[in-house]
Amino acid sequence: MAVPCFSEPPRIGGTLVWYFSICHREVWFMSHGIEPDREDDFLVMGRLIDENSYRRDRHSVSFGDNRFDIVKVEDGTLVVGEVKKSSRSIDAARLQLAHYLYDLWKDGIIAKGQLLFPKEKRRKEVELTEETRHRLDGVYEEIREIACMAAPPKAVKNRFCSVCAYSDLCWS
Numbered sequence: 001m002a003v004p005c006f007s008e009p010p011r012i013g014g015t016l017v018w019y020f021s022i023c024h025r026e027v028w029f030m031s032h033g034i035e036p037d038r039e040d041d042f043l044v045m046g047r048l049i050d051e052n053s054y055r056r057d058r059h060s061v062s063f064g065d066n067r068f069d070i071v072k073v074e075d076g077t078l079v080v081g082e083v084k085k086s087s088r089s090i091d092a093a094r095l096q097l098a099h100y101l102y103d104l105w106k107d108g109i110i111a112k113g114q115l116l117f118p119k120e121k122r123r124k125e126v127e128l129t130e131e132t133r134h135r136l137d138g139v140y141e142e143i144r145e146i147a148c149m150a151a152p153p154k155a156v157k158n159r160f161c162s163v164c165a166y167s168d169l170c171w172s
């Protein structure tokens with residue numbers, strides 16, 4: 001049975017999907033409008049890499065609740081690029097990009113995804129499959145359940161805590 005929820009359902013954009021793969025506590029913070037520290041060194045570094053890479057392509061394109069880092073057309077196909085500072089969280093990045101492709105697909109737009117790691121000079125192609133769409137439907141449901149919780153999930157140390165812009169809310 002669905003959990004009764006007395007708060008607004010969250011607007012599920014790519015960042016929330018990304019956080020879901022990293023830490024559910026982050027999902028709760030973000031879905032309650034608690035922004036991470038914008039001047040956090042790791043966030044600033046990510047923004048700088050994003051803004052200074054692949055300059056010929058179109059940057060920061062809004063679509064629904066999402067913001068695509070890069071949009072371009074290759075061989076007649078729309079390609080959405082997501083720039084990351086490292087491949088350390090590649091699974092989260094893959095899910096975030098698949099979410100973008102799924103939102104476009106729901107609007108009748110077939111696109112391909114590219115994960116871009118400029119510092120590592122790497123790129124990975126991402127395609128939307130039926131399996132991924134199914135997985136994402138489950139993720140959206142779980143995100144809504146986390147957002148409905150009266151308090152954030154307990155902080156549990158994980159390998160991303162040292163680079164998390166919310167760490168002051170967990171460990172100070």
Ligand code: SF4
Nearest residue numbers: 023156161164167170
């Ligand atoms: S510091 Fe760790 S536990 Fe706290 S929100 Fe960030 S990743 Fe989650």
